[in-house]
Amino acid sequence: MDNVRELALEQARLHGASRIDGITLRIGALAGVEPEALRFAFEVVMAGSIAATAELHVQAVAAEAFCEPCHLSFAVESGLCECPRCGAISRRLLRGRELELASLELV
C-alpha cells in the first residue's frame, strides 16, 4: 500500500494536481494480493496526504491460461490451470498476475 501512495503522489506532482479524488488499481486474481486487505489499509496509508479523501477502485483481472493441445485460452478459476475441454495442465498463464496503478482522478 505504501507503493500505491508513493506512485500516486509522484504522478500527482508530475501533473501539478492539488488533490487526488480517485485511485484505480488493476489486480490479477493470481497476484497474491487480497483486495479487501488493500481497502482496509487504504485510508490509513493515505491519511494526511492530498489523497486523504480519494476513493479506491479495484479492477479485478481474471486469470486466463492458454491450452497448447486445444490451441485455445481458458479462464483459470480459483487458480486451477486445468483446461476445461481436454483436462491438460497449462503452464502458460496469459493474464492474472497484474499489480498496477491503472489511473488517477486528479484535481
Place this chain on the structure above:
Amino acid sequence: MCTTCDCGLPAPQRVDVGAALLSRNDALASALRQRFEAAGVRAINLLSSPGSGKTALLEWLGRHWGHHHPMAVIVGDLATDNDARRLQAAGVQAVQITTGQACHLEAAMVADGLHRLQHDGVVLEQLELLVIENVGNLVCPAAYDLGEAQRVVLLSVTEGEDKPLKYPATFHSADVVVISKIDLAEVVGFDVANARRHIERVAPRARIVELSARTGAGMDALLEALALERLPACA
C-alpha cells in the same frame, strides 16, 4: 469545470498511469539476480506457512551437505532470532531479518541481509547456495521477487492435501513444491497422490519433491531439483 454543481472548481481529470506497483522492488530484485548469477551462487526463496519445516530442512542441509558445499541463509521472521540461531548451531552461516509488522520479505531487506552476511565474513562468490527463508505466510510473499533463481514452496503433511487449492497465487509461482514431514504421512492420514494432483493443478511449472528432514528421505531429489550437487555417497 465541475459538472456536479456550480461551484466553479475544476473537474477531476482522469490520468492513465499503468505502472507496476512493485516496480521499485522488481528493479532491485533484478539487480540482486544479476549479482547472484555473477557470483555463481544459487539463490532460493523458501516459502511456507509457519511451522511447515523450512528451518528443519535447512538444518538438515547444513549438517549433511553444507560441510562440503558452502551455504548461507537469510532468514525473515516477524520477531526473534531463534531460527538464525538454530541454523548457526547446525553450522550454517545465517543472519536474521526481523520484519516487525511486515508479513513478507522485500528485495531491499535481502540486500541488507547480504550486507550483514558479508560483515560476518561470508564471501558471496564462495557460496554454492544462498537460501532466503521467507516469513511464514502463504499470501503476501508471493508478490515480491527477491532475485531468486528458484522459488520453493513447502507444504507439510500435517496441513492437509487441499492447502495448495486455498493459496493458489503462492503455489502458482513455485518452481519446486516440497511435501515436507513425509515420514508422518501415514500417521496423519495424508493422501500423497491426492496432494500431488492438487499441486499439479495450481502449480503447473513446479517439480514436486517428497521429503523428510528427520530421515533425510528425498533430500537428493531436492538437491537435483535445485540443480545442486547431490549428497556425498556416505551421507
